[in-house]
Amino acid sequence: MLSADPEKNAREAAPSEIPPRSLPLSDVVPRLALDGLRQVYEGRAVVDDVSIEVAPGEIVCLLGPSGCGKSTTLRIAAGVERQDAGAVAIDGETVSDPRRHRPPEARNVGLVFQDFALFPHLRVAENIAFGLKRADRAAHAGRVDELLRQVGLDGYGPKYPHQLSGGEQQRVALARALAPRPRVMLMDEPFSGLDKRLRDEVRDEALSVLKAEGAGVLLVTHEPEEAMRMADRIALMRSGRIVQVGAPYHIYNYPADRQAAAFFSDLNVIRARARSRQLETPFGLFLTPGLEDGQEVDIVIRPQHLKIDPDVGQGGPRPSAANGAPARGAVERARFMGSDSLIEVRMDHDGSVLRATVPGAWLPERGAGLWLSLRRDRCFVFPAD
Template structure:
């Protein structure tokens, strides 16, 4: 390797997909996907089933070959129109949801599987080290069927990490675990990967998992990456309504722009960037609507801050306690629409209870209606 190549490698992303595309039987599964992962970074490919995220991961691994585009590791192509390196030639670790442990091999033999070609003493030392790291010291002579699901997942992690891969590729690795165990193993895995400084590309369809695990989230839809950013940014600045809806329930208030403002049950919203007479949707998450119980049949309107705007009146349709919060559905007097509100405590008002609602304007999103052919560019409603 030349000095120039070495210098380029030092500054290049650990993993890069460049305009990668793949089709099956004429149907596009991945469309011009470009993404980078730095050393020590966790990037989550997030999206619904069938959006192309697992195919993208398989292309990065070398299990699948793209029809167009390139895959690079440390700045060096490992798959392009001139050549294609197999998984074992890419220094990548693979973890899947079924763990893929060899049932006839002991835990130690499973972990050592990727260390073939090394001296026996070296293999034993590496296996012991990684079993210690994943909290399985003394488990080397056991077989996979003697382990719990969480322990099997840790063995799979140790096996993937033992060869010291530069890139770890993970496809729904925690989906087979129950909720409490999943949280525990996920946090342990993240801690180990961060200490190793490994570049991690992980596929998941669960927004909560991506928010917990990722340094950056790449949101996929219909084979394309539609938004990339830190979890906070993707959640709070969604590129369109579908992106916002992937992370939580939404309340959608329809309106029509007139003279650069839109009338709603919560008062006028400034919409200066929308054309006049455009149909628009003002989007609010349930936790960003405040609720005040009405003291008496449409009585005195509650005082609100300027950021909350005008309150709107409605009646409780139903209320449910979900454990961490209460979900209240309210039928609005203005137009009969139903808005969802969450409160961080147990509160179960009777159906028909009159309430006032106010809206956090600084937490609303404004988009053209989905049936309009307008470029969707969000901004906080003012």
């Protein structure tokens, strides 16, 4: 990936690359380590060389579209499925590789799924205690009360699951998984069955409980917002492979490729062709020292990073190092989206439509002239698809 900042590119001889694998966090032994996992179904690798580490108390979100191999990776980590290649280790001890395979019940992992799977004939307290060894249940009665307080259900022990709301049932499922103090917590789309308001509330409460317990958490989701909200690090997965790993800020602001950028938000894409190590566009010159002449590239920018100036008939704003040169267009459509407004602008130079968002309510009339500029520090330049 190249920066679209001309000064930055002038300082750098070549674009930096983001490593596809996670790097060691510290000298602390990871709670969970997946190393080179591979799983093949009907001749197709649904999990292909996946390596992830999860530290104690860390929440890592495995993020990607449906069918990319996220849930299969989670099932391999749990021991429900056995990989064709690679290894799984918990607290530095290998529990699965080509020579050995420890079953799920012997791995000290907690499992939470979209389906709460509570036992309807057992009370809440009995559901939570089910994960404890039979000989320990009486001795650990206090553990059940402690977890009920942690998940905000103090006093709910005598109730049955059908007497609870969906959010309350999900909290019970979380408490049950935490009851035996697992070293690793594996969660597969755990909040997707809840409505948005309730999902945010339960998710935030679950986050605080998981952090307090100190387990390493690997959470599967296809929702970028959920991953950004919960994760210490995000592992972005596509077609069975990890394409980028990093903190939410890093993975959002320094995407590995155009698809990675598009997974987190809408994009505007401007096609250009490199000549003499630069791109000539209606928005000014972009320096691209790492590209060969004739190579087509996409300049990518999110709608919130376009700068808008009304056309008052006196020409556009002056070009600047921060925003390049402005290009003129006319309003195609304007919609109020709640916290901001979405403006679609048809550009004069090629008839393409670019989308810009502005805070609050601003709805210019169709056909009104606008000047658009690109924030250079928020542009990405990728090889054209």
